[in-house]
Amino acid sequence: MEPMDVDDFQNASDAFLKWLTKSGATISPNIQLADLRDRAAGRGVVSTKNLAEDEELFSIPRSSILTAETSDLPAAVRKEIDHPWLSLILAMVYEYLKGDDSPWRPYFDLLPESFDSLMYWSDDELQYLQGSAVVDKIGKETADSTFSEQLIPIIAQHTDTFKTAGRSNDELLALCHRMGSTIMAYAFDLEKPESEQNGKTDEEWEEDEEESATLPKGMVPLADMLNANADLNNAKLFYEDDKVVMKTIKPVSAGEELYNDFGPLPRADLLRRYGYVTDRYAAYDVVEISSDLIKEQTKAQLKLSEQEIDDKWQYAEEQGVGDDAYDISRASNEEGQFPDELCVLLNLLATPKAEFEKLKNKDKLPKTDLTSDAKKLLRAVLVHRYAAYPESSSSTMDQDLTGRRAMAKQVIDGEKQVLQEAVAAVTEANTNKKRAADTLEDEANAIRQPTKR
Template sequence: MADPDTTSAFVAWFKDHNGALDASSMQLSDIPGHGKGALAVRDIPDGHTLFEIPRDLTLSTRTSSLPERFGRTAWKNYGLDKGWVGLILCMIWEESLGNTSKWSGYLNILPSTFITPMFWTDDDLNELKGTAVVDKIGREDAERDYNEKLIPAIQSRPDLFPPSTHSTCFSVERYHVMGSRILSRSFHVEPWTNEDLEEDHDHGEEDGSDDQENLEANVSQSSAMDVDEPSENAEPPQEQTQKMDEDGEDEEDIDNPADIAMVPMADMLNARFESENAKLFYEENILRMVTTKPIKRGEQIWNTYGDPPNSYLLRRYGHVDVVPLRPPLKGEGNPADVVEIRADLVVAAASHRSKGDMQERVDWWLELADDDTFVVETDCEVPKELISLIHLLLLSRADWQKLQAKEKLPKAKLTSDIIPIAIEVFRKRLEEYSTSLKEDERLLEDPALSLNKRNAVIVRLGEKRILKCTLERLQSLKTTVGRGNTNKRKDMQPSEKSGQGKKARR
């Protein structure tokens, strides 16, 4: 629980630095199960401004003076302009300045302990085996940046980074803490331009909707950038706003790492699946948090992370969402959950029936489709790219050569020869977990289960439900096809959503 004095000091700091807060509408409080958050202290109407943040009060590599003092050329030479390492260094440096830093009142209220998998024990991490979380934690990548970029940089400027502070302020532990703060709390804040304003107006409704709505921010809650979800440095998935990992693995997905910023006060709002009732908007000199629907007194004020899957929420924020699921799934979980299926599982399942050079076809697929991971969502539809890849692997040599000449992927159609291979893919994917679906359901009934393990079980259970549902539908379709009734099944069409994976590192 946060110290009330620290909260009061933060609010005072915010106001002293030209931040505007409507304290008659909103207050920061400790909320059971959610840490610190914002509560409505009165009924608040839709379209009400809760607080305003001067742009220069956001903390980024644009607003910190460190990059200029270090020298822009040297900043680039040390690789501090790529990924998150530059922002992490700025935050550590500002913290090392103590009360002389412009952001001291803000940094003092930020958490220094986290319950994300980055800080889990090996025993707890084993509970995530088979999930989309394991390969995206990124601790090794983060520490590589620390050792290869940050350490050489601070050693080169003892005037800015006194050697006596290296083992304390600039330790790898502080590096991970700052990286986790960015991962869980940063926003994507682009510079203001007239072009941005015009573009936002173009997206407004034709009926002349409120100008405020047309100014909806390029400011988006930074939830990490990868469905391959990167590390503490690190998925959101598609509708999510772009974010980055400490290791900068996804830096190509964002225009400029300098757009990643810490936004005081805005990052105090929590988020929950489809609960958003406030949103950050931007103007030339300020960012404004505005309600998007009426909020009753005593209710929590929610921002949005874009409703990502639990694997993403756990990795970035250390919590999961559990709400009623939607058909075809039953029970409770996260309706935004996804399962990732690697292309190598597809290749292995099709290998015994392939009629040509598998590697040649896989290489061609990677060049043309740029996808080595397929994403299955809670609609339990087979991704069309997965089906297309199976078709590619099964083509005769002559048909394969024709396809090469056209540079066009095979159509995604679930035929009698494709379905059995797809079934094998989903079976093999289910086998990658160390527990069964029923075992996980029983584990959740244990009141003594630790928080970390409970969250891990919820994540893997959500993935297994999707796999089981899709597998059952494929098996049913196989039976229907076997009877020659392919036209009677319209509930098992391939998903139109593209695979969300990144090209294989080979």
């Protein structure tokens, strides 16, 4: 698809704002929907005058939020699917296929037709992310199966309703993916109004956190035009009974862009969900350590039998510290580089058999401070995890990378930095003076390409 020229781009923005205002939204005269393509940011919302803290930027009636319920999708069809994501995808497919007959057309005209999120990367392109656990979280095959089994049959049963004449199942599947990616990148969890959240007990808040994954999804026009920035976040969406309101959370100077925030997302997840990366989220990079790698290195480093490892792991799971994987964070992370659960687990694995039996009989666990043996085990785990990434390159060609390959390199470099910091934090415990390698990269290369004997 050819990029829009300036006039077409602006005309689409103007038509959208006119439509949104007509639908009942109120928009501050002190902001504008701006063309930020010159900084590779698409559209964005920019202040035209100085804004005070807690100043209302715009309000959107709940009736103007695109959901399965606010779309014109017939209720009888809507009832055939009971899932927040899938019902919204179905509604958006319906509205999109209506074309000019859809009241949401000016909104769809602003939404992207293509994405750089990982769902759309080829197998060759995904090789650029070798080593990152994010590749296993894309879920394309699962999405293909879900759409093919749950959405395509509904659409096929109602061809007149969806106006699908002449469209193949492959085309409809691609459209489902496009709408799913749009929701992932732009939709909001439609929280309850603030008035319904006041006075809750801690237990009720915890229940809300657990249920957040099942909150209804909605496309909030204009709110989704704010770009995100962890450092410069200056606006937030508030939920009221009959509308949602975007407000400033700090003073904003004239000419400044207004930013929402995704929360502490690693750059790998930014790329997976939104199709871009930025150094502003580098502080949230993590590396996932699998339970299989920990067990493998426990056997190699501590010379434990598989039965001993299984016994300790089962006890760890019973005590709530055994898991499928653990995230290693940056040294600057306020909550620490290593999760408490991982530290307790490593101490447990490094505990002598007799001591382990005592802990088990008392229904207790080791402390979180890593013992010397646990640090050695952790270091071995980290080095082997590092070896899963490609060898570092000092080639000047890497500095000239663009597009998806450049974004992948940022993710990989960030995750390797996390591991470098983590190894540095536990290296003092490594007393193996016979180690042939004297750098992390050398050690990793020895694992990647073991010397034949």
